[in-house]
Amino acid sequence: MTREEIIAEINAELAEEFEIDEATITPDAPIYQTLELDSLSLVDLIGIVQTKYGVLISKAELPTIKTFAQLYDYIEQHQK
Amino acid sequence: MNYNVLIIGSGLGGLECGALLAKRGLKVLVLEGSNQPGGCMQSFRRGGMHYDTGLHYVGGLAPGQTMHHAFAELGLLDLPWQRMDDAFDHVIIGGRHFAFHQGYEAFVKGLAKDFPHQREALQSYVQRLQNITADDMDVCAYDYLRQTFSDELLVNVVSAAAMKTELRRESLPLFNFAHTCSSYIESSWRLKGDGNLLVNKLISTIEEVGGEVKTNSKVVRLVEADGRIASIICADGQSYEAEYFISDIHPAELCHLLEGCQAVRKAFRRRMTSGENTCGMFTAQFKLKPGALRYFAHNVFVYDKPNVWTMTEDNDPVKGVMISARVPEDDSDELRQIDLLTPMPWHECKPWIETKVGRRGDDYKAFCQKKTEQCVALAEQYIPNLHEMVEQCYTSTPLTYRDYLGSPEGGAFGLRKDYRASMLTFHSVGTPFPNLLLTGQSIILPGIEGVTMTAFETCSKIIHDIARQ
Numbered sequence: 001m002t003r004e005e006i007i008a009e010i011n012a013e014l015a016e017e018f019e020i021d022e023a024t025i026t027p028d029a030p031i032y033q034t035l036e037l038d039s040l041s042l043v044d045l046i047g048i049v050q051t052k053y054g055v056l057i058s059k060a061e062l063p064t065i066k067t068f069a070q071l072y073d074y075i076e077q078h079q080k
Numbered sequence: 081m082n083y084n085v086l087i088i089g090s091g092l093g094g095l096e097c098g099a100l101l102a103k104r105g106l107k108v109l110v111l112e113g114s115n116q117p118g119g120c121m122q123s124f125r126r127g128g129m130h131y132d133t134g135l136h137y138v139g140g141l142a143p144g145q146t147m148h149h150a151f152a153e154l155g156l157l158d159l160p161w162q163r164m165d166d167a168f169d170h171v172i173i174g175g176r177h178f179a180f181h182q183g184y185e186a187f188v189k190g191l192a193k194d195f196p197h198q199r200e201a202l203q204s205y206v207q208r209l210q211n212i213t214a215d216d217m218d219v220c221a222y223d224y225l226r227q228t229f230s231d232e233l234l235v236n237v238v239s240a241a242a243m244k245t246e247l248r249r250e251s252l253p254l255f256n257f258a259h260t261c262s263s264y265i266e267s268s269w270r271l272k273g274d275g276n277l278l279v280n281k282l283i284s285t286i287e288e289v290g291g292e293v294k295t296n297s298k299v300v301r302l303v304e305a306d307g308r309i310a311s312i313i314c315a316d317g318q319s320y321e322a323e324y325f326i327s328d329i330h331p332a333e334l335c336h337l338l339e340g341c342q343a344v345r346k347a348f349r350r351r352m353t354s355g356e357n358t359c360g361m362f363t364a365q366f367k368l369k370p371g372a373l374r375y376f377a378h379n380v381f382v383y384d385k386p387n388v389w390t391m392t393e394d395n396d397p398v399k400g401v402m403i404s405a406r407v408p409e410d411d412s413d414e415l416r417q418i419d420l421l422t423p424m425p426w427h428e429c430k431p432w433i434e435t436k437v438g439r440r441g442d443d444y445k446a447f448c449q450k451k452t453e454q455c456v457a458l459a460e461q462y463i464p465n466l467h468e469m470v471e472q473c474y475t476s477t478p479l480t481y482r483d484y485l486g487s488p489e490g491g492a493f494g495l496r497k498d499y500r501a502s503m504l505t506f507h508s509v510g511t512p513f514p515n516l517l518l519t520g521q522s523i524i525l526p527g528i529e530g531v532t533m534t535a536f537e538t539c540s541k542i543i544h545d546i547a548r549q
Contacts, residue, residue, distance in 0.1 A: 016346065017345065017346045017347035017350065018345055018346075018347055019345050019346065039508070039510075040348075040508055040510050040511070040512065041345070041347065041348065041512070043351065043503050043504060043508075044345070044347035044348050044350075044351050045347070046503055046504060047347070047350070047351045047504050048347060048350075050501060050504065051350075051354075056500065056501055059218070059503065
């Protein structure tokens with residue numbers, strides 16, 4: 001998948017699953033605040049990425065993903 | 081009437097939470113959907129004898145050991161526990177006989193007699209068992225064992241008694257494997273009496289301080305108000321309010337009860353409903369003829385070949401069986417009841433998935449008969465002529481667990497844990513609602529030890545929340 005395809009797909013998926021307005025998802029937007037994540041729902045984000053792309057975000061690398069752009073980078077680099 | 085805590089489901093986890101919170105002065109109500117409390121701990125009566133569902137032995141009850149403090153706190157140490165033989169688990173693989181001894185040093189010494197070239201590896205193994213951390217949720221149990229022991233037979237031997245969890249080499253975390261094995265090595269105990277002793281003790285602890293356990297009270301909906309759970313509604317229309325709610329039912333089933341709740345987003349619902357269930361067990365429970373066999377205070381695990389980790393990968397025939405003897409209640413040494421258990425994946429139940437208890441047909445009976453004969457054939461490596469000693473036989477399959485205990489796909493150990501996705505498969509006891517918590521074998525760890533550890537974790541959240549207020 002191209003980066004553009006990943007962005008379009010994951011934005012739609014996250015908006016649907018976390019029940020937010022897709023327009024609030026921008027590359028530089030903070031992922032935790034935008035998706036209203038807490039320690040519990042953070043696991044749901046990891047689950048969506050794994051189910052959709054077969055990409056498991058490791059515990060060690062999780063803190064490095066703070067914006068949507070960083071999430072797109074991570075998926076792009078790790079997708080099979 | 082209002083309650084401090086309402087618990088959905090009266091399995092071991094639900095009752096333990098009820099007892100722990102009741103002892104702290106909270107008014108507890110436990111609602112059980114079926115007509116009998118206890119979940120996997122309940123026993124049933126046939127032909128004048130009590131038979132257990134899921135209770136066989138417990139580890140680590142001696143002072144200072146893993147389960148001592150927890151069972152003391154729960155009032156369960158007062159029950160008539162009997163320490164098992166020094167050699168508490170016997171393993172037979174391909175006709176060779178091995179024994180697990182109580183105490184880590186004795187455990188190493190005993191197996192080192194058969195595997196002298198693996199003594200250091202055995203010492204390293206028991207060291208690891210005693211120092212398990214949350215990081216081991218990310219470690220593959222099977223890979224760890226193969227890296228630790230160069231002798232493949234020993235990998236099979238140390239895993240042979242772990243029929244208390246789902247031995248699946250591609251997913252089982254070391255965290256689960258170690259917790260399944262370690263407390264039993266500390267010390268192993270059987271209850272003199274049936275599992276209802278344990279169930280009734282927990283219920284009486286709840287009732288002594290004004291709490292209640294109601295059966296035939298199936299919860300059909302949780303009602304949300306201001307981001308919290310406000311009340312629950314039962315199938316009979318009865319509604320109950322409480323400050324806190326604990327779910328001791330399967331997480332997927334809980335999600336059905338939360339339909340329409342706005343605080344539950346799709347992502348959470350998807351994660352809780354998409355987890356895989358562990359395999360179930362086939363159990364043949366025998367009433368033996370009087371005088372046929374003497375009681376033995378150890379378990380026996382018999383395998384045809386050293387394929388402990390792969391034996392369920394093809395269907396037929398039974399390749400491994402656990403023999404569990406029931407403590408005689410009349411103080412004699414006459415053994416009247418034994419259980420034979422073997423793992424049974426859900427796909428073997430497929431022909432009868434749409435059937436109900438007592439109406440599964442002759443082909444199901446023939447299947448159970450054949451499976452029983454295969455279990456007996458293996459067990460006869462330890463008890464010659466066992467088939468001639470049987471007076472009565474009762475069998476159960478994952479379908480039985482599904483229909484009596486509400487366990488999806490008859491899974492014996494709740495939701496499957498996977499070291500490759502530990503964050504997704506080990507669950508928090510929390511939920512999107514601050515006053516709704518989870519407990520039971522699907523959340524963190526299965527088995528009596530795992531469920532008890534989880535119950536303490538669940539209750540600590542409530543106790544801290546109350547203290548904070």
